[in-house]
Amino acid sequence: MDMSTDVELYQLNNLMKSKLHLVKLNLIMSDKFMPHTESEIREMLNKIGVASIDELYGDVPEEVIYREEYDIPSAMSEIELRRHINDLGSKNKTLTIFAGGGAYDHYAPSTVAHLLSRSEFYTAYTPYQPEISQGTLQYIFEYQSMISELTGMEATNASMYDGATAAAEAMFMMVASAKKKNRILISSTVSDRVIRVVETYAKFHGVNLTLIPEKEGITDLEEISTELSKGDVAGVIVPTPNKYGIIEDFTGLADTIHSSKGALAIFADPSTLAVLRTPSEWGADIACGDGQSLGMPLAFGGPYLGYISCSKSMLRKMPGRVVGATTDADGKRAYVLTLQAREQHIRREKATSNICSNQSLMALYATIYMSLLGKEGLKEVNVLSCDGAHYLYHRLIESGKFSPAFDKPFLKEFVVKTELDMEKINSKLLENGIMGGILLGNGMVEFAVTEKRTKEEIDRLVNLIVEG
């Protein structure tokens, strides 16, 4: 501390005096999050019948008491905190984004964030006391309803951590439903980042996971039939759209899987389900995926949410919280956490999942987003994204420097091939405030376009790329 002035010296002396006084009594100073005054602390200690707060730790072995100061900065005022955070923020670069890879730059109406900031929502716990948690319970019920509309499936849970962990839980559901069959097939056209998580869960839990190869950018369905014929497959996981943005055709797949007594889980981008053929229409038993595409901020990877929907027959194998409608003692409609007999805190070591929370506030986010966009708006988001993506695709192909990687239908994300030095071009794009496509290796580049991108932005992107 700089003690250049008398005033500061005087203040320091006073501070030292009061601190010494407090040390003697083993009391502590309060700050804005700890409202205790010195006299209150003394009264409370009297009530407890101890002389100091230290006495409350008298049962802790002396050797483990931490007597040093934590190696963290000194307390910051709000002004200093803001300055520090803004300094950090200035080291980030906000870009015009043409990449997806599981996180999409969709737009959420301003209303979403405003409603989400109501602290009656965000400062509540899991709705264990339904009489004073009807707000949370009802929005989860509405969330479940909307996700079920998108997937076409009968039941949806209150949400999972993210898409990848939802896919891992779908794997467990299928193993638990199959009885004695322990093998799951997963298409290698599912996002690599999802597969890696599913692999980790499978490895430790002891599920036999087989990766189904891709053929020209889509799942090799013949390979699935071959594996199914071995008779030990509990379930199959395939994506829509897949990791290349391709909308795969799963005609007949569910029948093939069901005839060998397996289950089908489809990993689907929920936003696209406003227009694309649904997991239910493909005959799936489970739908799962990441809710980020429902207007959630990119937020450097989270929080997002994972969703799981399933058919009625799978309902009691579904993990996580579920909200159901019921009535109260006066016959009034109300909502409550239900089917809890499935859950880990009841089943303990017999549980088939350990999740005991949900991404509740993100489920609220998705619910408000879907309410605002509604039946037509979510379709329009897809049409605009699809139009933009196809415009970019055609412009790249027309430049003569790109060729189609796969000649397959896509919505908002696609892959093209090039011999250009894309690493160099992506660096140049960054200098121009643009996040270009994701480099998949072998000259393959994956672009994504959402409704937030404009024709002018796309033209500028193409010009910067083609200029080299």
Added chain:
Amino acid sequence: MKTYDKLIFELSKPGRKGYSLPKNGYGTNGLSAIPDTLLRETPADLPEVSELEVVRHFTNLSSKNFGVDTGFYPLGSCTMKYNPKINEEIAALPAFNNIHPLQDAETAQGSLELYWNLQKMLSNIAGLAEFTLNPYAGAHGELTGLMVMRQYHISRGDHKRTKVIVPNSAHGTNPASAMVAGLEVIEVKSKPNGSIDVEDLKPLLDDTIAGIMMTNPNTLGMFETEILDIAKLVHEAGGLLYYDGANLNPLLGKVRPGDMGFDIMHINLHKTFSTPHGGGGPGSGPVGVASHLVKYLPNPRVKKNVDGKFYVDFGEDSLGNISTFLGNFGVMMKAYAYILTLGKENIKNVGPLATLNANYIKESLKDDYLLPIEGVCKHEFVFDGLKDKSTGVTTLNVAKRLLDYGFHAPTIYFPLLFHESMMIEPTETESKDTLDEFIDVMHKVAKEARETPDEVINAPLTTIVRKLDETTAAKNPILNYKALKANKK
């Protein structure tokens, strides 16, 4: 607005809208590029409502909720402390919120630096070598930590260590996490005071034990005084110690889990570090480990180069990935802001004041409520229901009556060690005034139980809805609007 009970679907009218989007400037209709067979046959029946209707609807729903901002929330084991407002604002800053998780590290140095700083701060506070911030929640942290434990044994070729010891007083997630991680659960008994029975533990420690999961203070809020002996025994047997960070709050400023001999732990940022519970999430469950376990932490990891630049790394010995990207970054920002606000001067008071508050309530109420274990507690304690067992009033009744008086209920019927458990955790952010109001009401309810027990048994009487029919809800599950409509018919 107590009477509002519409579902958003019931406000819907064809043609209404609550959004505006730019005009299509491409002159094409993209969907025509997709074959009809790949498009959905029937439209998703999402509501069609105006913006104001959406605003009123969700505002009305919010008024049916009770949060920390509404009133005292003494929910045991959940650490319902105040959620500072500036943290919300910080986490929503566009400079962080608009960063794509796959952006080049060079353009995300601010986010990475914050992430790295938080890893370091948590490591120091925990007394452990390194942290991963990837796990999304406490239970996810447990699972990740147990995977680290297994990966450690497997990588040493020690394949027979497939069992984990869990106290019978543990949180329900402990055994469930062990099961998901592929471990067999062995229960160790608790002594009457809830502490682990060391004599019962000894014979369990053989070469099939991967480790033990503990929380300290335990679920009764009592410090495990024999922790150093337990750590020595488990380590000598070749096992690792896992610390369930659910009860970390009373130790802030007093004890570091690493110093007690724990090798792995998770922290609930949404408990100890003030991030909101969000009605059930998102939380964040960072996992810390001792130095010999660092290489097993999940991918990806955030590291700092010699040139001071931050980067995302993928380790070869890692147990694998447990999250799509780098975890709930938005939640981490709030915890980071909280630590900086308190600073090293104030953070050390968190544990002591949380402990002071808990002991004050305990001593003030033990004349009316049955305290099964005497002595100082830490941040929470458990009553075994009302002291006077002749009234017929249960813990559930007391909990519901508290709602009538404007308080959230304590955690009830957990831990399972007692029949009428009532677990109370006030946290350090509550003033003596609030505690005194709660104590008065608890005394009043005890008095009602003796004099007018029906008022307590029929509670709640004044809430927006009353006692719910949970049996029918489970027997005939109605899980969405479509099912609700069908059920009406």
